Amino acid sequence: MLEINTTHLERLGWDKDRDAELRTLLLEIPEPGPTVENADSGPKLAAQSEGYLVGRISFVSRKHFLVHDGQNEIAARALGGQTMQACVGDWALCRRVGSGPAVLVQLLTRKNLLSRKAPGKRPEPQHLAANLDVVFLVAGLDEAFNLARQERLVSAIRASQIEPVVVLNKSDLGGTLQRDRIAAASASGTETVLVTSALRGQGLDLIKEYVPFGHTAALIGSSGAGKSTLINALLESGKIATGPVRRGDSKGRHTTTNRRLYEIPDAGLLIDMPGIREWQLWTPAGNPGVTEGFADIEQLAETCAFRDCRHESEPGCQVRLAIEAGHLDAARLRSFQKLQREEAYFRERYPEITSGREDRIHPGGFDKKRQLKGLHKKYRRIQQEKRRRQGR
Ligand SMILES: Nc1nc2c(ncn2[C@@H]2O[C@H](COP(=O)(O)OP(=O)(O)OP(=O)(O)O)[C@@H](O)[C@H]2O)c(=O)[nH]1
Ligand SMILES: [Mg+2]
Numbered sequence: 001m002l003e004i005n006t007t008h009l010e011r012l013g014w015d016k017d018r019d020a021e022l023r024t025l026l027l028e029i030p031e032p033g034p035t036v037e038n039a040d041s042g043p044k045l046a047a048q049s050e051g052y053l054v055g056r057i058s059f060v061s062r063k064h065f066l067v068h069d070g071q072n073e074i075a076a077r078a079l080g081g082q083t084m085q086a087c088v089g090d091w092a093l094c095r096r097v098g099s100g101p102a103v104l105v106q107l108l109t110r111k112n113l114l115s116r117k118a119p120g121k122r123p124e125p126q127h128l129a130a131n132l133d134v135v136f137l138v139a140g141l142d143e144a145f146n147l148a149r150q151e152r153l154v155s156a157i158r159a160s161q162i163e164p165v166v167v168l169n170k171s172d173l174g175g176t177l178q179r180d181r182i183a184a185a186s187a188s189g190t191e192t193v194l195v196t197s198a199l200r201g202q203g204l205d206l207i208k209e210y211v212p213f214g215h216t217a218a219l220i221g222s223s224g225a226g227k228s229t230l231i232n233a234l235l236e237s238g239k240i241a242t243g244p245v246r247r248g249d250s251k252g253r254h255t256t257t258n259r260r261l262y263e264i265p266d267a268g269l270l271i272d273m274p275g276i277r278e279w280q281l282w283t284p285a286g287n288p289g290v291t292e293g294f295a296d297i298e299q300l301a302e303t304c305a306f307r308d309c310r311h312e313s314e315p316g317c318q319v320r321l322a323i324e325a326g327h328l329d330a331a332r333l334r335s336f337q338k339l340q341r342e343e344a345y346f347r348e349r350y351p352e353i354t355s356g357r358e359d360r361i362h363p364g365g366f367d368k369k370r371q372l373k374g375l376h377k378k379y380r381r382i383q384q385e386k387r388r389r390q391g392r
């Protein structure tokens, strides 16, 4: 059987389940036999650099990946349909051939996966990160707090079986806002709200507590919230580029453009992400959906007189009762119902996805179509330009 050294992977979050899976996988891979000399086989590849390795994807840029094996980051690329699927935080079995980039052979089973619907019209997921323990929802105390988006994020994160933790950063600028914000953030369905100042190094220990050795967290939030600055402060090296926010509305300039995994000294791993603008749900089969972020309402709804209570004017509605008694915010119920409608629309619109036949929608298919369209456009433009120059 093939052997792969995994001793250095623990600090990247390697666990027993992953190890067992890898052992099984390796049983299926035939051991490389002695090379047969064959005049037709072309140039020989360097034998010593060939071989399998396992590591965690630490960086993604389109089809290019970096895979961390616990000691080094190795350049890798995906083959065919896998391109769409691999993301930061994934464990991958790779194969190295010659001196070029390694090839992702197979992804190991994910503990969880954070996805949203890819921006644009195409019904495709965008996988943001895999195998997370926590997602930090970072908001700057200088930016306008968007409760509706926060609720949407919390339910998406919960639905992926990941714990959401709100981080209110820039406490040095917060002033009197702070108290209201903490209340608002708590109303979004998260239990934990941390207050930090990346600039002054306040609250960094709180973050570390949530990401101990071997754990992984991703940072999500608007551009300019201070995600990269927070990671820099924790890295104690300041190696990630950060950018100033706009005067007036404190909006960031989308400084971070890729997702990347960082190892924090004396703690676990943090994934830096580009700032987000919007978040469309992606709730295929197997994903418990938006209800996960609204356990409080779900619990109340179970005690409503009617099983299909819409919490409008039905008698014996415990949800309305809770709102009237001031235990539940009416806006929160509205958010929940809005997300439920969105989810229902998604499931109706894309039944092939929600019934678990996602594989029928070939990821490459859309790309190819778009590529062709782009080529046709380009061709037409060149033709037009040619005619123009010929004076037609
Ligand atoms: N006053 C203050 N400024 C901060 C703090 N944290 C970050 N900043 C500033 O906020 C600006 C944006 O910080 P970044 O770390 O680039 O923000 P980001 O969330 O990574 O933004 P994107 O990469 O664009 O998504 C920078 O000018 C930082 O110096 C803080 O705690 N206090
Ligand atoms: Mg950044």
Ligand SMILES: [Zn+2]
Binding pocket: 301, 304, 305, 309, 310, 311, 312, 314, 316, 317, 318, 319, 320
């Ligand atoms: Zn009801």
